[in-house]
Amino acid sequence: MIDLSKLTIKGARESLRKKEFTSRELTQASLSLIEEKDGNIHAFLEVYDDVLSQADEADKKISAGVDLPLLGIPIALKDNMLFAEHKATAGSKILNGFTAPYDATAVEKLKAAGAVLIGRTNMDEFAMGSSTENSAYGPTKNPHDLTRVPGGTSGGSAAAVAANMALGALGSDTGGSIRQPAALCGIVGLKPTYGRVSRSGLIAFASSLDQIGPFAKTVTDAEIIYNTIRGLDPLDSTTVGEDTYPHKKEFEKIIGVPREFVEKEGIGEETKKNLEEAIEKFESLGYKVVDVKLPSVPYSLSAYYIIQPAEASSNLARFDGVKYGAHVDGENSIDDYFQTRGAGFGPEVRRRIILGTYVLSSGYYDAYYGMAVKAKEAITAELRQTFRSVDLILTPTTPSPAFKFGEKSSPLEMYLEDIFTVHANISGCPAISLPSGFSGKLPLGVELTADLGREDNLFKAGKEFLGE
Amino acid sequence: MDAQKVLNLAKLARIEMGAEEAEKLSNEFGAILNYVGEVKKVEEGNKVDKFDKEVYATRNVMREDGEPHESGLYTEQILKQAPAREGDYLKVKKIL
Numbered sequence: 001m002i003d004l005s006k007l008t009i010k011g012a013r014e015s016l017r018k019k020e021f022t023s024r025e026l027t028q029a030s031l032s033l034i035e036e037k038d039g040n041i042h043a044f045l046e047v048y049d050d051v052l053s054q055a056d057e058a059d060k061k062i063s064a065g066v067d068l069p070l071l072g073i074p075i076a077l078k079d080n081m082l083f084a085e086h087k088a089t090a091g092s093k094i095l096n097g098f099t100a101p102y103d104a105t106a107v108e109k110l111k112a113a114g115a116v117l118i119g120r121t122n123m124d125e126f127a128m129g130s131s132t133e134n135s136a137y138g139p140t141k142n143p144h145d146l147t148r149v150p151g152g153t154s155g156g157s158a159a160a161v162a163a164n165m166a167l168g169a170l171g172s173d174t175g176g177s178i179r180q181p182a183a184l185c186g187i188v189g190l191k192p193t194y195g196r197v198s199r200s201g202l203i204a205f206a207s208s209l210d211q212i213g214p215f216a217k218t219v220t221d222a223e224i225i226y227n228t229i230r231g232l233d234p235l236d237s238t239t240v241g242e243d244t245y246p247h248k249k250e251f252e253k254i255i256g257v258p259r260e261f262v263e264k265e266g267i268g269e270e271t272k273k274n275l276e277e278a279i280e281k282f283e284s285l286g287y288k289v290v291d292v293k294l295p296s297v298p299y300s301l302s303a304y305y306i307i308q309p310a311e312a313s314s315n316l317a318r319f320d321g322v323k324y325g326a327h328v329d330g331e332n333s334i335d336d337y338f339q340t341r342g343a344g345f346g347p348e349v350r351r352r353i354i355l356g357t358y359v360l361s362s363g364y365y366d367a368y369y370g371m372a373v374k375a376k377e378a379i380t381a382e383l384r385q386t387f388r389s390v391d392l393i394l395t396p397t398t399p400s401p402a403f404k405f406g407e408k409s410s411p412l413e414m415y416l417e418d419i420f421t422v423h424a425n426i427s428g429c430p431a432i433s434l435p436s437g438f439s440g441k442l443p444l445g446v447e448l449t450a451d452l453g454r455e456d457n458l459f460k461a462g463k464e465f466l467g468e
Numbered sequence: 469m470d471a472q473k474v475l476n477l478a479k480l481a482r483i484e485m486g487a488e489e490a491e492k493l494s495n496e497f498g499a500i501l502n503y504v505g506e507v508k509k510v511e512e513g514n515k516v517d518k519f520d521k522e523v524y525a526t527r528n529v530m531r532e533d534g535e536p537h538e539s540g541l542y543t544e545q546i547l548k549q550a551p552a553r554e555g556d557y558l559k560v561k562k563i564l
Contacts, residue, residue: 098549099548099549101542101545101546101548101549102542102545193525194525194526195525208526237529237531238526238529296510299506299507299509299510301503302503302504302505302506302507303504303507303510305500305503305504306504306507313481317481317482320482321551322550322551322552322558322560323549323550323558324546324549324550324551325549325551326551327551327552332561333560333561333562333563334482336560336561337482338482338483338484339484341481341482341483341484342483342484342485343484345483347489350478350483350485350489350493351493351496353481353483354474354477354478354481354483354493354497355497355500357477357480357481358469358473358477358497359504361477361480367505367508368504368505368507371507371508371510372504372507374510375507375510377524378510379510380524380525410496410499411496411500412496412499412500412503415500415503427525428524428525428526429525452525
């Protein structure tokens with residue numbers, strides 16, 4: 001039997017190339033592990049029924065001497081990405097029964113690279129949350145401690161990779177939804193630069209912030225997936241090319257730490273100690289670590305909780321019980337909308353639609369949305385100017401390790417989970433969460449943020465940090 | 469934000485909502501709006517460097533109208549997902 005816990009994408013590709021095992025054998029090992037563990041973890045909402053035929057296709061190509069970056073590798077998809085002729089629900093009842101009519105661009109690129117798409121993973125409904133507790137299909141559990149959350153919203157993808165049920169996965173990140181679960185599950189999670197990966201076929205949440213990215217066990221593997229899915233796409237006009245962000249600075253191994261911000265935000269002792277250890281490790285690797293002042297960045301979360309519900313309230317207007325998805329019959333045509341949306345959307349989604357409707361409403365628009373957009377500009381400029389003198393900014397990924405189910409009792413407490421991740425979405429900058437040790441049996445993560453278009457810096461420093 | 473205001477917003481958003489949920493939401497919104505209202509403390513303007521146009525990741529993207537695909541190519545795939553249809557039309561209740 002193949003030991004998936006010791007296998008990376010890079011290693012598995014080598015073994016497949018050398019015919020040490022077949023994609024069918026590798027995929028079967030994944031399926032057995034899902035069978036064995038996922039009853040408890042609940043990372044997957046569905047394992048696709050054509051997985052083994054995908055693996056056989058890959059094996060045919062391998063036999064014919066074809067070499068592709070992900071050929072024969074089992075990869076999981078977050079439930080908000082379209083895979084033609086397969087179900088996708090975004091963790092919501094309102095999309096129960098929906099079958100994707102086409103492939104998301106990122107999915108198409110995975111297929112073209114030979115990946116075996118193994119199944120769709122659990123998530124907070126419409127990617128709203130930080131724990132997967134908001135999924136309409138029940139929560140996912142943290143593989144390191146089943147009484148705790150895996151983080152969210154891409155908690156299913158993170159748990160699937162952390163429990164070795166898939167060698168990699170795609171997630172989406174609007175305020176931290178890849179990096180936070182990666183940290184809580186002890187793996188690598190990357191949010192690329194805004195526009196780096198096409199969102200065509202990603203179920204929209206907050207369109208000025210959403211970005212697709214990879215989960216993997218190593219930075220090298222995350223880079224392999226990233227290189228597969230990135231690129232300009234005529235189907236998503238916000239995608240950026242190689243020349244969109246000319247490099248402003250040579251990589252000089254300089255890391256900035258916004259100590260004032262980090263220390264103000266009430267982080268746990270373990271997390272603080274872990275950050276200091278990460279700083280020492282980077283210093284021992286020849287990095288120069290300096291203090292940076294980021295006075296506007298702490299307001300990213302406030303700006304985020306205006307811009308994001310505002311965009312969600314308009315994006316989710318499309319779910320009307322007429323075009324696709326669930327339908328609940330009302331007394332007349334407009335009552336159909338009320339009944340369908342009333343029954344289809346869960347509590348957090350309703351909360352955000354109402355909040356978004358409020359901040360966009362006449363009389364409040366300038367005080368909330370208008371101010372948030374100005375803050376977004378100031379935060380972006382502040383970060384980009386900082387990146388003229390440092391290559392990377394280092395913070396913890398989350399204020400604490402994985403929390404217990406039901407522990408965050410008010411919405412605001414849950415929202416604060418994004419405090420160290422959300423600046424990257426507000427500014428569009430790429431950021432990566434790296435596993436940085438444990439508090440007891442619970443994983444901790446540190447986050448590196450780089451200037452727009454500088455994923456290369458994240459990969460260089462990330463690989464050195466993890467000794468790859 | 470009081471419960472009546474929440475109900476009005478729910479109506480605007482076409483979401484059926486009961487009085488109990490509206491009450492709960494109105495209690496939570498106080499803390500949330502208080503927190504997000506902090507955003508006005510960001511000093512904007514002078515810190516924004518005007519030296520490069522590409523400083524922001526979001527911008528308007530425009531294009532000319534292009535040639536559409538052949539009519540009817542995707543009709544069946546799309547309509548297959550509709551809760552109710554009649555021929556090649558989406559079916560809804562009578563409006564007038």
